[in-house]
Amino acid sequence: MEPFALALDLATGRLAPHTSSIVRRVSDMRGMYADGEAERQLASGGDPVVYEVLQYDVPTESGQLVCCTTVIHAGLVGDEYFMTKGHFHEKRETGEVYLGLAGRGYLLLFVDDRAAELEMGPGTLAYVPPYWAHRTLNVGDEPFTFLGVYPADAGHDYGTIEKAGFPRRVVREGSGPVVVQASGEATGAVG
Amino acid sequence: MEPFALALDLATGRLAPHTSSIVRRVSDMRGMYADGEAERQLASGGDPVVYEVLQYDVPTESGQLVCCTTVIHAGLVGDEYFMTKGHFHEKRETGEVYLGLAGRGYLLLFVDDRAAELEMGPGTLAYVPPYWAHRTLNVGDEPFTFLGVYPADAGHDYGTIEKAGFPRRVVREGSGPVVVQASGEATGAVG
Numbered sequence: 001m002e003p004f005a006l007a008l009d010l011a012t013g014r015l016a017p018h019t020s021s022i023v024r025r026v027s028d029m030r031g032m033y034a035d036g037e038a039e040r041q042l043a044s045g046g047d048p049v050v051y052e053v054l055q056y057d058v059p060t061e062s063g064q065l066v067c068c069t070t071v072i073h074a075g076l077v078g079d080e081y082f083m084t085k086g087h088f089h090e091k092r093e094t095g096e097v098y099l100g101l102a103g104r105g106y107l108l109l110f111v112d113d114r115a116a117e118l119e120m121g122p123g124t125l126a127y128v129p130p131y132w133a134h135r136t137l138n139v140g141d142e143p144f145t146f147l148g149v150y151p152a153d154a155g156h157d158y159g160t161i162e163k164a165g166f167p168r169r170v171v172r173e174g175s176g177p178v179v180v181q182a183s184g185e186a187t188g189a190v191g
Numbered sequence: 192m193e194p195f196a197l198a199l200d201l202a203t204g205r206l207a208p209h210t211s212s213i214v215r216r217v218s219d220m221r222g223m224y225a226d227g228e229a230e231r232q233l234a235s236g237g238d239p240v241v242y243e244v245l246q247y248d249v250p251t252e253s254g255q256l257v258c259c260t261t262v263i264h265a266g267l268v269g270d271e272y273f274m275t276k277g278h279f280h281e282k283r284e285t286g287e288v289y290l291g292l293a294g295r296g297y298l299l300l301f302v303d304d305r306a307a308e309l310e311m312g313p314g315t316l317a318y319v320p321p322y323w324a325h326r327t328l329n330v331g332d333e334p335f336t337f338l339g340v341y342p343a344d345a346g347h348d349y350g351t352i353e354k355a356g357f358p359r360r361v362v363r364e365g366s367g368p369v370v371v372q373a374s375g376e377a378t379g380a381v382g
Contacts, residue, residue: 001320001321002307002320003298003300003307003309003317003318003319003320003323004309004317004318005298005309005310005311005315005316005317005318006315006316006317006318007314007315007316008290008314008315008316009314010201010313010314015316056316056318058286058318058320061284061321062253062284063282063284063285063286063321063342063345064286064320064321065256065286065287065288065318065340065341065342067288067316067318091254093252093253093254094254095249095254095255095256096256097256097258097340099199099290099338107194107196109194116193116194118194118195118196119196120196122201123198123199123200123201124196124197124198124199125196125197125198125199125206125247125258125338126194126195126196126197127194127195127196127197127247127249127256127258128194129192129193129194129249129255130192130252130254130255132194147290147316149256149288149340150256151254151256151342154254
């Protein structure tokens with residue numbers, strides 16, 4: 001395998017070239033937002049793009065690293081901010097590094113009965129330790145973009161989150177984002 | 192292990208907090224530059240700092256990832272640009288991702304009888320594939336800074352480079368950087 005260089009636009013998250021991409025619309029995330037009626041209305045209306053991922057693939061071998069960039073657009077489903085589906089790594093003992101490039105977001109994490117959240121902005125270098133599920137969301141008015149680097153053999157387990165959800169959500173209140181338990185009450189953990 | 196966030200200054204490469212650091216001066220790199228007399232004069236004079244690394248350490252386990260930032264200062268030893276010592280990973284089958292943040296540099300790589308070089312600037316996302324030795328250098332007038340992400344169990348083998356060197360060097364000619372064979376003649380590979 002030969003060395004290579006990609007061009008990452010540090011403002012927009014555009015990665016060129018890339019070898020694979022994901023575009024997720026509201027209709028691709030049925031049941032993930034707390035407000036099912038708002039979700040259905042958005043999906044049957046313009047069905048807006050929630051987020052896009054651009055990735056440069058390498059062999060899925062231990063020791064190789066994958067780079068991808070994510071752009072989460074600004075928006076709400078009810079009072080809940082646009083977010084990614086979230087996932088565990090299939091190979092649970094693998095971590096991930098995120099570098100915030102533009103915009104304002106949150107990284108939600110959990111494992112077993114522990115949950116955590118980290119605020120992200122340009123220059124935030126956030127670490128997803130092995131075993132932790134991770135989801136990101138945009139709490140600003142502009143696209144939230146970040147770089148991700150993860151072991152190429154990590155794999156993605158979306159199914160566990162699709163069934164069980166995340167224990168916390170981030171919703172907009174008058175003063176801005178508030179972290180709440182998935183059942184609805186504020187945690188007070190991050191304001 | 193708990194999730195955490197670090198603050199990376201995207202312009203200066205400053206990482207806060209960090210848990211370990213390296214500062215290398217000309218005197219720490221004896222025998223690495225082609226012009227031994229220029230190296231000795233610099234070392235016995237001001238002995239300038241060539242580069243600094245700031246790192247946030249995590250457990251040295253497979254699946255964990257280490258983040259570090261490198262700042263290579265602008266300077267020359269004879270006609271050869273300030274550079275890092277360069278290394279293989281001890282665990283050869285591990286790669287590394289570099290993201291250029293500020294300044295202008297080169298990434299030199301080799302494995303067996305193959306050599307490569309990549310130009311780096313802000314937004315360059317360069318991939319060091321498993322097995323390739325890697326060295327970076329500053330070809331600009333300002334500090335060259337970049338982020339590195341690598342598997343925590345990779346380890347560093349500096350000794351092989353200290354003995355054998357790199358097959359290529361980058362030197363300043365009138366028009367700017369030129370890649371030459373370590374023996375002295377231009378490769379013509381990159382201008």
